[in-house]
Amino acid sequence: MIDKNHKEAAPTIFIIFGITGDLAGRKLLPALLALYSRRMLPKEFSIIGISRRIWTREDFRQFIREHIKIRPGQYKEEDVKHFIDHIEYEQGLFDSALLYESLKSRIANIENRFKRCCNKLFHLSVPSNHCEPILKNLSELKLHEECSDELGWTRVLVEKPFGNDIDTAIRLDKLLASLFREEQIFRIDHYLAKEALQNILTFRFANSLFEPLWNHNFIDRVHIRLLEKNDVSGRATFYDSVGALKDVGQNHLLQMLALTAMEEPNDFNPENIRKERARVLKNLEPFPTRNLKEAVVRAQYKGYENEKGVAPASQTETYFLLKTFINNQRWANVPFFLESGRALKEAKTEICIYFKDQNTSSKKSEKRENVLVFRIQPDEGIKIRFWVKTPGFPMLIEPKTLSFKYSDIGTEDAIPDAYEKLIHDAIWGDQTLFASTDEVIYAWKYITPIIRSWGTVTLLEYPKGSMGPIE
Ligand code: BG6
Numbered sequence: 001m002i003d004k005n006h007k008e009a010a011p012t013i014f015i016i017f018g019i020t021g022d023l024a025g026r027k028l029l030p031a032l033l034a035l036y037s038r039r040m041l042p043k044e045f046s047i048i049g050i051s052r053r054i055w056t057r058e059d060f061r062q063f064i065r066e067h068i069k070i071r072p073g074q075y076k077e078e079d080v081k082h083f084i085d086h087i088e089y090e091q092g093l094f095d096s097a098l099l100y101e102s103l104k105s106r107i108a109n110i111e112n113r114f115k116r117c118c119n120k121l122f123h124l125s126v127p128s129n130h131c132e133p134i135l136k137n138l139s140e141l142k143l144h145e146e147c148s149d150e151l152g153w154t155r156v157l158v159e160k161p162f163g164n165d166i167d168t169a170i171r172l173d174k175l176l177a178s179l180f181r182e183e184q185i186f187r188i189d190h191y192l193a194k195e196a197l198q199n200i201l202t203f204r205f206a207n208s209l210f211e212p213l214w215n216h217n218f219i220d221r222v223h224i225r226l227l228e229k230n231d232v233s234g235r236a237t238f239y240d241s242v243g244a245l246k247d248v249g250q251n252h253l254l255q256m257l258a259l260t261a262m263e264e265p266n267d268f269n270p271e272n273i274r275k276e277r278a279r280v281l282k283n284l285e286p287f288p289t290r291n292l293k294e295a296v297v298r299a300q301y302k303g304y305e306n307e308k309g310v311a312p313a314s315q316t317e318t319y320f321l322l323k324t325f326i327n328n329q330r331w332a333n334v335p336f337f338l339e340s341g342r343a344l345k346e347a348k349t350e351i352c353i354y355f356k357d358q359n360t361s362s363k364k365s366e367k368r369e370n371v372l373v374f375r376i377q378p379d380e381g382i383k384i385r386f387w388v389k390t391p392g393f394p395m396l397i398e399p400k401t402l403s404f405k406y407s408d409i410g411t412e413d414a415i416p417d418a419y420e421k422l423i424h425d426a427i428w429g430d431q432t433l434f435a436s437t438d439e440v441i442y443a444w445k446y447i448t449p450i451i452r453s454w455g456t457v458t459l460l461e462y463p464k465g466s467m468g469p470i471e
Contacts, residue, residue: 009042009427010151011114013107017094017134018125019049022235023159025067027190028125031419033068036083037075040424042119046110047087048103052094060089094126095133100141107143117152121426124158127238128168131158135175144179157186157426160251161242162435165451166444173437186426187435191252192259193418193425196380196406198433200259200351201273203374203382210372211264213355215330220356220369223337224256231301231343231464232318236309243316244340245298245454250447253338254281255435256376260351261326261336270432274439281442285325292453297321299460299469301343315459318342319468322450343464349376368397380415381405 014032018024035041049060064084090106092099111118122138124131135156138144146154156176163169176185191197204211213219226248232239239247258277265272287295299319304310319341326336355370371385383403390396406415416424425433435443460469 010119011044011046011116012042012119012121012427013110014045014047014121014123014423015050015103015107016047016123016125017050017130019089020051020053020055020063021125022238023125024049025063027417027419028123028423029064030068031417031423033075033080033083034417034420035424036086037079040420042427044114044118045086046118048090048106048110049087050090050092050094050099050103052092054091055089057089060087094130095137097137097140100137100143104141104143117147119152119427120146120154121423122154122156124156126159127241128161128163128172131172132175135179139179146184153184153429154180155184155186155426155429156180157188157422159188161246162187162251162440163444164242164246166441166448169440169444173441177437182437183429183431185437186422186431187437187440188422189251189255189435190418190422191255191376192435193421193433194376195415196374196376197256197259199382200374201268205264216332216334218355218358219334220354221335221337222257222260222354223339223352224253224260224350225352226252226256226340226349227344227346227468228340228342229344229347231307232304232310233307236307239318240307240310240314240316244318244342245320245447245451248340249320249322249338250443251435253340254284254443254446255439256351257324257336257338258439260353261331263330270430273432274436278436278438278442280326281439281446283327284442284446285327286446287324287450287453292450293457295323296450296457297460297469298454298457299341299462301341301464302461303464304343315455317454317459319344319462321468321470339468341462341468345465345467348378350374351376368399379405379407381407 016024016028032041032047055063061084064087068080070080088106090099090103092102107120120143122144124134126134135144144154144156146152158172158176163172204214255277258280261280262276263279265276297320298317300316301318304316304318305312305314310316321337321339324336324338325331325333351374353372355372357367357369359368368387369385370387373383375381375383381404383401385399385401387397388400390398422433425431462469
């Protein structure tokens, strides 16, 4: 395999906690297979999947086959077979010492086979309350220790939500910091690795056209949406315990906001990019919690309480809309709207920048705004709405759209999935696409007071398949 320095990666063991969970089946295993088929995994590697289900190796292989959705012709069958041959199953409870004894000897066997101390990537694909017991048990047996930070390193990947509020996030961070150096900790927000989102920085800083306008003098408002058609079935128990704001607001939406609003870093190294993203989150104006209802809408789709796994009379929101501001000169008084919901009419993720109508003679009813839209998914691309004269005698004006689609320049396979990039970058130690401790903590500092006052905001209802509570 070729890395940025054209070096071969040492043998690597991926240790995935929560291998039978929704995320592992939908994203992690497909991403590992994709990297394997692109020959972008280390030549020598092994995957240990851990779950509490009592399964034989055969049951587990069957599970993998069923979960990795492969399009006809996507991969060579022999690649799929060889990939699955690299995966071992380890059964156990995350808080049981027995699991870690057995894991230790399994790792030792693999290292004997590879005849050296291997790199180890611990992926905590589990709800956040399992992180502490896992980390403590790993450290009891010194499994987190590395042979050296170059060969035989250990790294840990932690899924979001990172903690459950500001207090639990700080506690988890402290525990991680007691076992690993910051360069070994990879906090996942897979939105940071989406191609169309990464492109925002390129678009802003490589084109001199827009950056001069990127401020409160020219921008009227920004609307960031992550709308989903799916309801919560299949993940209802987890979802009901977090709700939309913690599930995607505290992380994905705030990261989209940070990339849109951040200052240009001195250079584009991971540390500086993360610092600038963190600065935006730090400057978010705290919510007027006493008057929360004026700044937020929260709602639940009709029939949510009947989903299997949802608590009776649950007050968990499946939709929210927040109006927020950034306390700095560039963004003075520019509202940022953050919106997300489940079971909606349409699935789309986008960032819309509405420019001010500079024409002072325009009447309110005929505002002529220019709008720049970053479409993150589906149909990744960029659109600009502008105004032209309608051909003909009268002086009429109408909107038109300039548009660019990623599909015009590459095939679907050319755009790597976010998880492919994350795993790839974690192997090579690049933290640009991962959240720093500051980002996570500032995001929680902002979100926690809202969540603690949620009860004061009426939970609205909306029908499934609608546009949400405000049509
Ligand atoms: C995950 C959330 O982090 O992101 C899910 O837990 C959500 O609830 C998902 O559906 C959205 O990610 P994507 O990549 O499918 O847009």
